[in-house]
Amino acid sequence: MNGRKWTLRRRVTTMCVLIGVLLAALATIGVVQAAQNRTHLDTLLNKSGPLRTGSEALLGTLLDQETGVRGYAVSGDPVDLVPYQRGVEQERDLLTQMDGLLTDEPDIRRRVGQIREQAEQWRAVVAVPVIDTVNTSGTGAAQALFDEQSRVRFDVLRAEVQQLQEEILALRNEIAGDARQTGNTLVVLLVTAAAVVLIAAGALILWINRLVINPVTVLAGQVRLIAAGDYQRDIERVGPPELARLAEDVDGMRRRIAADLAEVREARTRIEWINSQLQKQAEELVRSNRDLEQFAYVASHDLQEPLRKVASFCQLLQRRYAGQLDERADQYIAFAVDGAQRMQRLINDLLAFSRIGRLTTGFTDVDLDEVMTQVAGQTEAARQYASGEVTWSDLPVVHGEEPLLTNLLVNLVSNSIKFRRPDVPARVHLSARRTGDEWEITCQDNGIGIEPEFADKIFVIFQRLHSKDAYPGTGIGLAIGKKIVEYHGGRIWVDPEVTEGTAIRFTLPVVADEPAADEPGGSDAADTGDDEPAQRPDGVKETVA
Structure with a gap:
């Protein structure tokens, strides 16, 4: 399909999908690197650190044992044997702890096992015999047991511990290097993702400017000309299909407005003539209503005086000549009095009705x-x-x-x-x-x-x-x-x-x-x-x- 016929939605969707796939790939790699980095940091914090501390403490406990045995051989005082006993317990705890941390490091774990065996051998060959000799033969015989061979045996044990420390340090440096490498990889991935986002944003801005803003600006200028009264101007179709259809719709609206405007102008002429006639009729109606209201008020008001005379004289006739004429004459006079009184009430009510609001x-x-x-x-x-x-x-x-x-x-x-x-x-x-x-x-x-x-x-x-x-x-x-x-x-x-x-x-x-x-x-x-x-x-x- 021709690229020019691609809709704006399709173009934006394709671009967003491509950018999304690229960012998703970078995110996946980043997640893997972050997991590895977290593993390395966890090893540094929870394995190599405790192992280094444990190896140093292990060397200290062995020295405490050797010092305690020598002191007991010299003095024979059981108090001097306390460091030895405490060192044996600490050694066992440290070796057990280190052994649990080295499940993934068989070489170092094997070194720990050798240290455990040599320490047991040193105690069995040197420490325990010295202690037993002090208890049975005295300090002099016990001191004689600390010969060159016992010293060499302890030096070998101490060298094993120092070798363990070097292996643990090498492990720590290796893990730190891996952590540093994964961290650098994460930084590179973040910089790459940021660059992708910035490049995509720049491309999107340029794209929107070319495909949307410029065509909309052109369309808006044409619409403003039409709004100013140039209804005969055709709308130019520019931009992607959506804007082209919008331009067609606006042009159709322009044509309908032009047609309606012609009808409106024609109708306005007729309406203005009709309004002038209605205005004249309204003015005439207002004047007529005002005259009618004034007529009703004046007519009812002017009727009061002659009606009062009619009523008064009818009542006078009724009072003065009642019974002097025949019965029918009395009835006629009563009808006249009643009619005059009713007429007075009607006029008074009509006056009251006309006065409301006036x-x-x-x-x-x-x-x-x-x-x-x-x-x-x-x-x-x-x-x-x-x-x-x-x-x-x-x-x-x-x-x-x-x-x-x-x-x-x-x-x-x-x-x-x-x-x-x-x-x-x-x-x-x-x-x-x-x-x-x-x-x-x-x-x-x-x-x-x-x-x-x-x-x-x-x-x-x-x-x-x-x-x-x-x-x-x-x-x-x-x-x-x-x-x-x-x-x-x-x-x-x-x-x-x-x-x-x-x-x-x-x-x-x-x-x-x-x-x-x-x-x-x-x-x-x-x-x-x-x-x-x-x-x-x-x-x-x-x-x-």
């Missing part, structure tokens, strides 16, 4: 426990009429407009009391729990409940699920509540999982600097007058009508 007092920290105290006071009459009970617990401090939040809770509590079950006292409970960065507040009652299919309709303005004769009102309360909650950055919904009564939940953001672990405690309950609220045994504070 007339603002500014956001402050609002304690919902204190707000519930006001709510309990405002709903006192309705609660007394319905024998109702309002309780709350764990209400937090939130950031918002206190009048709006008060209006929200009044609407929720009033609805819960109004839509109660017949002959069942109304029970309303408010609670809160923290979910992430929001407080989820729940208003739950034991009333008639809401069917799931109507759960979203109750928040539509003027939407009613019941006739005004069954449950009075304009149908705007929950719509106002929804607008207040959304104005504060929350959401409101009916919990469909509650089967008994109704549970309306809404969220409000947590105060920014409030710790996540903080939970609000129970608040002081709302007061129905100047009396203190009752507290139930479970710790939930409540207001009872």
Whole structure:
């Protein structure tokens, strides 16, 4: 295969394999040499050293034996014989130790055996007879035994020991030479391995520079020209197959970008025209919404005065001429009074709905426990009429407009009391729990409940699920509540999982600097007058009508 078609991975892999094989061979030789060097050093430390020390000690013990025997032959004192006896024991121990170290050296071991035999012969021929003669015939006869022959016999023994020392020294020098040679071989191997690594690193750097860095630099320069806007420039294919394929991919991307760019330019012209039309429509919509809001406010506000006159005169007619006309006339006047009053309530609710978010007092920290105290006071009459009970617990401090939040809770509590079950006292409970960065507040009652299919309709303005004769009102309360909650950055919904009564939940953001672990405690309950609220045994504070 042509070398130019070799991939970069194949080239790098081949080079790494060759270098690895060479380094592995050097490492194998190094391991063998290191093992031999370790063996030589172990022999030097654990064999030749103890052998040299033992041979010197052996010569000393023989001299001690000879000196002890001579001293005993002169004095006859047993104390002078102690060095001899101790030397015999040390000699045996040293010979046994040296014999164990010479299992791989038969010549030196044979020399040790000869020394053992000659020492035994010297003791049998010289030492033991001298000692026995001292014990039987006295020192004079014993001294006569130390003749020239006994001296020559000991000199021969001493020469054998010196010869042993020379052989041990020769062994030590041989092992040291071998250790030095293996050490030098290891150094040569390390230098060779370092040279191989350096040469390979240099070759790899030059190779990468020629096969990777230079082609990538050329490719990067072409890409920069394309990035600068020259989308019609063809990408030159350089370097190994991988980079050539990369250049082809980049060139394909360039062609697609050029085609897409042409489409984008064409689409941009259309989008700019559409955006200009949308901008005009958005400005017109904002102006229309502002005019509509202003119209609703002005229209409802301007209707107040003529409507008050209509209501006032209708009520005046009802009071002054009641019973003077026929029964049908009284009924017509009552219809007119009721319609005028309902129209006033609708206009007032519409004004309140339009003011939310427009007339603002500014956001402050609002304690919902204190707000519930006001709510309990405002709903006192309705609660007394319905024998109702309002309780709350764990209400937090939130950031918002206190009048709006008060209006929200009044609407929720009033609805819960109004839509109660017949002959069942109304029970309303408010609670809160923290979910992430929001407080989820729940208003739950034991009333008639809401069917799931109507759960979203109750928040539509003027939407009613019941006739005004069954449950009075304009149908705007929950719509106002929804607008207040959304104005504060929350959401409101009916919990469909509650089967008994109704549970309306809404969220409000947590105060920014409030710790996540903080939970609000129970608040002081709302007061129905100047009396203190009752507290139930479970710790939930409540207001009872």
